[in-house]
Amino acid sequence: MMRFSTLMKHPAEWMTGASDDSSIVLTSRIRLARNISDVPFPGWARKPERIEIMTRLRPAVESLTEMRNAFSQQLSELTSVQKQVLVERHLISREQAARNEGSAAVVNRDQTLSVMINEEDHLRLQSIRSGLHLREAYKLITKIDQQLEKSLPYAFDHELGYLTACPTNVGTGLRASAMLHLPGLVISDHIGQVIQAVAKLGLAVRGIFGEGTESLGHLFQISNQSTLGETEDEIINRLERVICKVRDHERNARIKLAEDDPQMLADKIGRAYGLLRHAYVIDSKEALTHLSLIRLGGDMGCFPKEVISLCDTLLMDIEPAHLQHISDKKLTPEQRDIIRAEIIRDRLQNIPTPDIGTLDNQSKQEND
Amino acid sequence: MQCDYCESKATVFFTQIIDGQTKKSSLCEQCATEQGVTDPEGFLIGHLQPIPQKTAEVVNQPENPVKVSAPPVCPGCGFAFDDLKKTGRLGCSECYQFFREDIKHNLGGMHKGISHKGRVPKGMLEAYEKQQQIEKLHEQMTLAIQDENYEKAAALRDELRQLEQAATPDKQESPAQEA
Numbered sequence: 001m002m003r004f005s006t007l008m009k010h011p012a013e014w015m016t017g018a019s020d021d022s023s024i025v026l027t028s029r030i031r032l033a034r035n036i037s038d039v040p041f042p043g044w045a046r047k048p049e050r051i052e053i054m055t056r057l058r059p060a061v062e063s064l065t066e067m068r069n070a071f072s073q074q075l076s077e078l079t080s081v082q083k084q085v086l087v088e089r090h091l092i093s094r095e096q097a098a099r100n101e102g103s104a105a106v107v108n109r110d111q112t113l114s115v116m117i118n119e120e121d122h123l124r125l126q127s128i129r130s131g132l133h134l135r136e137a138y139k140l141i142t143k144i145d146q147q148l149e150k151s152l153p154y155a156f157d158h159e160l161g162y163l164t165a166c167p168t169n170v171g172t173g174l175r176a177s178a179m180l181h182l183p184g185l186v187i188s189d190h191i192g193q194v195i196q197a198v199a200k201l202g203l204a205v206r207g208i209f210g211e212g213t214e215s216l217g218h219l220f221q222i223s224n225q226s227t228l229g230e231t232e233d234e235i236i237n238r239l240e241r242v243i244c245k246v247r248d249h250e251r252n253a254r255i256k257l258a259e260d261d262p263q264m265l266a267d268k269i270g271r272a273y274g275l276l277r278h279a280y281v282i283d284s285k286e287a288l289t290h291l292s293l294i295r296l297g298g299d300m301g302c303f304p305k306e307v308i309s310l311c312d313t314l315l316m317d318i319e320p321a322h323l324q325h326i327s328d329k330k331l332t333p334e335q336r337d338i339i340r341a342e343i344i345r346d347r348l349q350n351i352p353t354p355d356i357g358t359l360d361n362q363s364k365q366e367n368d
Numbered sequence: 369m370q371c372d373y374c375e376s377k378a379t380v381f382f383t384q385i386i387d388g389q390t391k392k393s394s395l396c397e398q399c400a401t402e403q404g405v406t407d408p409e410g411f412l413i414g415h416l417q418p419i420p421q422k423t424a425e426v427v428n429q430p431e432n433p434v435k436v437s438a439p440p441v442c443p444g445c446g447f448a449f450d451d452l453k454k455t456g457r458l459g460c461s462e463c464y465q466f467f468r469e470d471i472k473h474n475l476g477g478m479h480k481g482i483s484h485k486g487r488v489p490k491g492m493l494e495a496y497e498k499q500q501q502i503e504k505l506h507e508q509m510t511l512a513i514q515d516e517n518y519e520k521a522a523a524l525r526d527e528l529r530q531l532e533q534a535a536t537p538d539k540q541e542s543p544a545q546e547a
Binding site: 142161162163165170172229231 | 444452459464465472474481489490492
């Protein structure tokens with residue numbers, strides 16, 4: 001079994017595997033909720049029952065071929081910082097991080113697959129891929145699901161499908177989501193319309209960072225809400241169609257900004273670069289805002305292409321728990337702001353000043 | 369809906385399964401309290417009758433095959449439907465059986481449809497098909513007996529026996545999607 005430190009040493013595939021199409025759609029994620037019949041759901045089970053269920057499920061998950069040499073820990077064996085790190089990496093949920101005994105997480109080596117045992121449901125199977133690859137992620141997770149269903153008596157009903165602790169997940173138990181970087185739509189002030197249009201289609205849009213509707217770093221998550229009455233393919237296809245549309249809108253918004261007001265865009269990107277290169281104290285809100293612009297600049301040719309995956313890795317590394325994990329101690333918010341600035345300066349060291357001329361060219365090229 | 373016991377509006381809906389017989393009752397809040405339906409102490413065993421019977425003693429027989437359940441709690445896990453409003457979550461998979469109608473009533477608003485169209489776990493599909501086939505044969509057998517066609521009935525009976533014993537059922541044309 002893999003240790004926590006080993007897990008941390010390897011960045012997730014989807015953080016670095018920046019496929020060519022990940023400049024707008026960063027990641028695709030599929031989650032399946034599954035339960036065992038005839039035992040109470042984790043939230044209703046008593047502690048001994050929960051432990052018993054976990055003891056039954058864990059070997060089944062660990063013995064999956066995809067989980068060879070996996071990281072597998074009970075939540076009670078992890079420190080609060082370690083739990084938080086897993087949350088920041090999207091490997092476990094906030095809800096699971098709050099749990100202790102009788103709950104476990106199993107994560108494969110590449111961190112493309114994670115199984116939460118006794119979260120809200122007995123099993124939450126999840127796969128993450130970089131770029132827009134929902135189908136691929138679904139294929140991967142279904143392979144695991146099919147292996148598990150051979151040995152575990154899933155709670156299933158022919159009318160209501162997979163039975164879940166919360167009726168909002170019943171049916172397929174499938175939540176598909178993608179993380180999108182939409183600075184163009186935010187800067188051009190079109191994001192509100194897009195969110196409304198997407199919401200009308202019964203899909204949920206929320207900011208990845210920040211509370212409520214506010215979004216830091218121009219990052220948004222789009223996911224399905226309905227899990228019953230449609231097949232898995234229908235859900236995924238519908239979501240994918242909408243994501244492609246949003247991606248096109250973002251692409252157009254970027255081109256239009258470069259066309260209409262290249263100076264404004266150059267100014268934003270240039271300032272972000274200057275600030276991040278020379279800041280000594282930076283909170284996470286400010287860092288996310290500026291990193292988003294660097295990432296945008298990377299996509300528009302102002303920086304070498306690698307800047308995009310560099311930003312993606314940084315997004316995670318500058319989060320509170322990652323900072324504390326890296327420095328191996330508890331940090332006050334003030335200390336975090338100092339270390340955050342240091343890490344950012346260090347990583348951006350070899351990134352040249354933005355080549356603003358490309359903004360103009362970019363808009364011409366894209367229009368050809 | 370009116371309360372079964374008085375003129376008031378029923379707000380408590382209660383389903384009992386006793387010896388496989390389903391009995392549904394609707395009560396107003398006051399009658400529900402009087403009947404012990406909402407009494408957390410009396411929920412394990414208790415028959416809802418014109419004369420309220422609050423049997424509190426729990427018989428220590430966990431393997432008792434007879435499904436005796438009282439007030440609106442799931443026989444599988446003791447979850448009361450009201451808890452769903454508090455926690456947003458159900459107690460166990462059996463709750464879906466027990467509170468089926470209440471749950472279905474709430475599903476329409478949150479989902480595209482009210483019946484599952486997605487994947488079915490492999491073993492379940494076979495078991496389901498088998499069950500459907502058995503039910504179909506049973507029906508045919510009953511009809512044959514009614515028609516006094518005993519030869520056919522006997523043949524169907526043999527087929528049924530075979531099917532019930534077979535570890536893996538023959539897959540014939542799959543029954544309609546909607547259950």
